[in-house]
Amino acid sequence: LTIIYIKKMVKVMKNVDGVVVARGSIFALKSAGKILYQGIVGVVDGSGPFDSSGISSSAAVGVAYLLAFESANDLNISPSENIQLDRLIENGFLGLKNGILDQSAILLSQSKCLTRIDCKSKEYKLIHPPITNGNSDCEELKSYKILLAFSGVKHALSSKPGYNSRVAECQEAATILLEASRRISTEPLLCN
Template identity: 30%
Template sequence: MTQPNLPAPTAAVLEAFSSAFGGAPDGVWRAPGRVNLIGEHTDYNEGFALPFAIGLAAHVALRARPDRTARLTTTRRDPGRPGHGGEVIELDLDTLSKGSARAWSVYPAGVAWALGLRGTPVPGFDLALDSTVPVGAGLSSSHAIECAVAIALAELAGAELRVEDLVLLTQQAENGFVGAPTGILDQSASLRGEAGHAVLLDCRDQSAELIPFDPAAAGLGILVVDTTVAHSHAEGGYASRRAACELAAEVLGVPALRDVSPADLPEARALLDPTTFRRVRHVVTEDERVHETVRVLRADGPRGIGPLLDASHASMRDDFEISCPELDLAVAAAREAGALGARMTGGGFGGSAIALVPLDRGDAVSAAVLAAFEKAGFARPELFSVSPAGGAGRVL
């Protein structure tokens, strides 16, 4: 079934499709994971963020069926969990509802469900998934799946959806079907990314601007430290932070925390309890850090943004309280070994940290992080480098 000279993920998903369903798919689509350079928990506050797409991606092979059945399989092997390692999950598209799908199938099922709500006639389909985005690492593995499935099903259904439509569609799948109260940052990066650029995203109106960001050209690399501490956006920590932000906006009389300026913080302190105030202070100062990062990138290039990454991590650790000991250690060890700046990335409560590292210090920084984790008795982290890559699209 596989064809010569295909990239490994494309070959893998074709092989999985053939093994499970026989024959060839109608096409193969991919959508990348993302790293958020800066701007965390600002998206659902209608603020600003600066993510970039990465080379790690979800690939889906799909073939339309003449009925209303969806059959799903994946190359991922996770013994004891349903729907992994070649098992086929079968779903009835006419009875899809929250709770009707299991394990990883909630992501493609959620997209089909959301398309149905908007009146797009989704055919039955066979789907195989291969993803190189680590699960639970804070690199948006779930949105990579959803974006790949969304562009594939939209094409098979003949629906001409704009990027803005796809962003809201996948957010609806996450919020209404998966049950994760996420914003629009992750899918926006996956759908809009371009090599050598970060995406400056205005989460109020979805306007986006590509900002040149080429660390390698500046002699730098982006090191990802996956702590292997798993997290889930559907669990309570993320939801409670969002609820606190929404409550604060109501008390402060603004549509969203994006409308609170640094000059408003003294008044906010007087009106809010100390914990809620700290949540607000993180969001307000993080929006400011996004704008300052863009300014520095334009004026001085990537080498100047290290202190902003450090300040962002301190804010997430102390004000938003979404870090964990492993993330804090990764950031501290990387900085001490020569990283120009470091921060946790993603929703928090586990996942990954990123470090901006001079290329000639890459091995030393990696070794220092590994040694620090071993000394602390933490599980060995996964370390790898990423760079800004292209966004979602059809590959075959």
């Protein structure tokens, strides 16, 4: 459980790790030229079976802080800009070399739709279920099955250098495979 009190940008916390993302959201908003007049008072509870399991937790918390600060300061920021702000939290403040998939899924998805996201072009499309007989809650919708498997392994990406090393290894492997296939490309591979 993380208890956060942020009023006029003064921080008092029970769990320092939980406040790092809050500080990152202030950093991102200020870096984008946003002026913050108000702080927030909040409780973040990450308990449960998926705590630190990698289920978009850092992106979810980052987006939550961004939206809370935006609401408190009457800022109107688009989902696309919030995706970039959350990326700034994770890449620029936390030092992670991840992309935009998690925050895009959080900010662009809608109930009862699948979301197709092209992280390279930043384009997305909501895929609505087929409609038969004028009923959107049709059998086709019920035929979608999504499985989320939890291995039981918990981790915090920002506290382990292995994540960024793994990203670099994947980029190197992609380069080697492209060279072996004789495909020469100047495009970045597996880029963020």
